[in-house]
Amino acid sequence: MRKGFSVRHQPGFTAIAIACFALLYLPVVTLVVYAFNSAPSVAAWGGFSLHWFEVALTNSDVIDASVRSFQIATVAATLATVFATMAALATTRTRRYRGQTFIYAFINQPLMVPEIVTAVALLIIVAQLKAVTGYSGLGYLIAAHTAFCIPFAYLPIRARLENMDLSLERAAADLYAKPLYTFRRVTLPLLWPGILGAFMLAFVLSLDDVVITEFVKSGGQDTLPTYMLGQIRRGITPEMNAISTAFLLLSVVIVTLFFVVSRKRT
Amino acid sequence: MTSANDLTTKLEAVDARRRWLLASPALLTIFLAAIGPLFIVLAYSFLTPGDYGDVKWQFSPDAWIGVFFERDIFDDTLSLATAHVDIFWRSVKLALITTVATLFFGFPTAYFMATRNERSRDLWQFLITIPFWTNLLIRTLAILQIIRNEGILNTALIKLGMIQEPIQILFTDTAILIGMVYVYLPLMVLPIYASLERLDFRLVEAGYDLYATRWRVLRKIILPLAKPGIIAGSILVFIPAIGAFVSPSVLGGGKNMMFSNLIELQFGQGRNWPLGSALSITVMIIVMAALLVYARNNSAKDERHA
Numbered sequence: 001m002r003k004g005f006s007v008r009h010q011p012g013f014t015a016i017a018i019a020c021f022a023l024l025y026l027p028v029v030t031l032v033v034y035a036f037n038s039a040p041s042v043a044a045w046g047g048f049s050l051h052w053f054e055v056a057l058t059n060s061d062v063i064d065a066s067v068r069s070f071q072i073a074t075v076a077a078t079l080a081t082v083f084a085t086m087a088a089l090a091t092t093r094t095r096r097y098r099g100q101t102f103i104y105a106f107i108n109q110p111l112m113v114p115e116i117v118t119a120v121a122l123l124i125i126v127a128q129l130k131a132v133t134g135y136s137g138l139g140y141l142i143a144a145h146t147a148f149c150i151p152f153a154y155l156p157i158r159a160r161l162e163n164m165d166l167s168l169e170r171a172a173a174d175l176y177a178k179p180l181y182t183f184r185r186v187t188l189p190l191l192w193p194g195i196l197g198a199f200m201l202a203f204v205l206s207l208d209d210v211v212i213t214e215f216v217k218s219g220g221q222d223t224l225p226t227y228m229l230g231q232i233r234r235g236i237t238p239e240m241n242a243i244s245t246a247f248l249l250l251s252v253v254i255v256t257l258f259f260v261v262s263r264k265r266t
Numbered sequence: 267m268t269s270a271n272d273l274t275t276k277l278e279a280v281d282a283r284r285r286w287l288l289a290s291p292a293l294l295t296i297f298l299a300a301i302g303p304l305f306i307v308l309a310y311s312f313l314t315p316g317d318y319g320d321v322k323w324q325f326s327p328d329a330w331i332g333v334f335f336e337r338d339i340f341d342d343t344l345s346l347a348t349a350h351v352d353i354f355w356r357s358v359k360l361a362l363i364t365t366v367a368t369l370f371f372g373f374p375t376a377y378f379m380a381t382r383n384e385r386s387r388d389l390w391q392f393l394i395t396i397p398f399w400t401n402l403l404i405r406t407l408a409i410l411q412i413i414r415n416e417g418i419l420n421t422a423l424i425k426l427g428m429i430q431e432p433i434q435i436l437f438t439d440t441a442i443l444i445g446m447v448y449v450y451l452p453l454m455v456l457p458i459y460a461s462l463e464r465l466d467f468r469l470v471e472a473g474y475d476l477y478a479t480r481w482r483v484l485r486k487i488i489l490p491l492a493k494p495g496i497i498a499g500s501i502l503v504f505i506p507a508i509g510a511f512v513s514p515s516v517l518g519g520g521k522n523m524m525f526s527n528l529i530e531l532q533f534g535q536g537r538n539w540p541l542g543s544a545l546s547i548t549v550m551i552i553v554m555a556a557l558l559v560y561a562r563n564n565s566a567k568d569e570r571h572a
Contacts, residue, residue: 017378027408090288114509121303147299
């Protein structure tokens with residue numbers, strides 16, 4: 001018998017996997033290192049410096065775009081999470097009812113359409129609405145972001161609800177708790193990690209969005225990603241690396257929080 | 267007379283109505299800001315372009331003709347719009363290769379993750395989730411800096427003496443392809459991992475007991491059991507890849523356009539919104555066709571097994 005025969009082993013798989021992880025991280029790590037480069041070009045290394053972070057932080061366009069990104073992401077993620085929670089409560093833990101599959105398919109529909117198509121569709125609608133109502137504020141972007149965040153927020157909440165057993169709520173009802181009270185004191189605390197995870201996912205998705213924002217925004221409504229896209233199309237500067245590094249740090253913090261929250265057992 | 271049965275039916279009806287109400291804000295938002303606008307795109311594709319963008323409300327099939335044909339300015343004859351056909355072909359080709367390449371690299375990666383012990387599995391899952399959550403534009407920017415002529419890749423190859431002149435990768439189809447495989451890889455790994463994580467390795471053991479080779483076990487046992495994940499991953503990669511906007515814009519330069527760049531052009535400098543709309547619907551049709559083929563394949567296979 002051969003020594004160390006493992007049923008789980010497949011030749012070459014480990015090598016490919018390790019290479020994949022290395023290649024996934026290598027470009028991003030390089031980008032982060034070069035953000036601390038003092039040289040004025042991204043080609044050569046000129047020593048460690050925080051110069052480009054300073055440049056980015058004193059650039060009012062960057063600050064404006066960041067603030068706008070945060071405003072949109074906060075409102076859109078909150079709305080999407082509330083709506084998705086309601087929809088998840090409506091579609092789980094019940095006998096099948098007419099239209100349940102329809103609701104499910106409808107909510108997941110944005111996942112099945114290429115982003116560019118949705119972006120163009122919204123561009124047309126927003127152009128019409130602007131002409132009719134005269135309103136050209138951030139509302140359009142918030143509505144668009146809420147819509148594409150809902151399916152992503154819906155899935156983790158639904159998954160959590162499906163694994164949640166009904167007996168605690170039944171017990172509360174047996175003890176004459178009103179439905180709303182039961183929801184507040186029993187269902188919601190159990191569901192909380194799912195809701196928090198959904199919010200974070202929606203927040204990051206809204207913060208990251210390029211395509212839909214690029215097509216829907218009016219003049220002077222750049223978010224951080226669309227501002228960066230505009231700059232990159234003109235040619236890359238080390239400042240972009242500095243902004244990207246700050247952005248990356250934020251994403252890593254949020255993913256870590258998401259992991260901690262979603263691992264928590266209740 | 268109300269029997270217990272009637273009462274149950276009535277209660278169920280009340281419950282269903284309450285559930286519809288509860289779902290309505292989500293449904294309404296998605297209808298207004300995602301599904302509804304698609305119908306307007308369809309309508310726009312049959313209208314006449316306005317002089318300064320937007321449309322004139324006049325029926326015209328020109329946009330749909332313009333998707334595939336060019337009208338000669340002098341004698342009005344139609345010829346195949348080779349520029350468009352090139353772009354369609356590039357989009358479909360690159361999206362398919364991206365799907366196959368992410369599967370080729372993603373499956374072993376997911377398998378590797380699923381065969382770790384439970385504690386380190388969490389760590390690997392965390393490591394694949396970080397790129398999934400980080401901004402696609404930033405990851406594309408990172409790739410751009412690796413493959414450009416003065417980038418690390420070319421510098422390293424020159425220093426090693428393997429090449430004299432930098433290889434021009436940036437602004438080619440290869441650059442778009444590398445960028446898309448890079449950014450969409452986690453989308454392939456995660457669903458495959460989800461299906462492999464639940465894999466019952468006793469089945470694999472049984473295969474070896476019956477003298478199957480590694481390759482046979484992989485092909486006859488592991489791959490069929492991972493199929494739902496592979497299909498989900500392929501759909502998750504193919505849909506954004508065919509409509510990719512960031513990768514071709516940043517890595518392809520002006521010449522190597524994909525669907526989305528052509529569409530953007532019609533709504534920008536081209537000022538031909540109906541053509542842009544018709545092109546968008548064309549992308550939708552390709553995606554729906556791909557989804558249908560998958561659904562068809564799946565149900566046919568399921569019947570054979572049953």
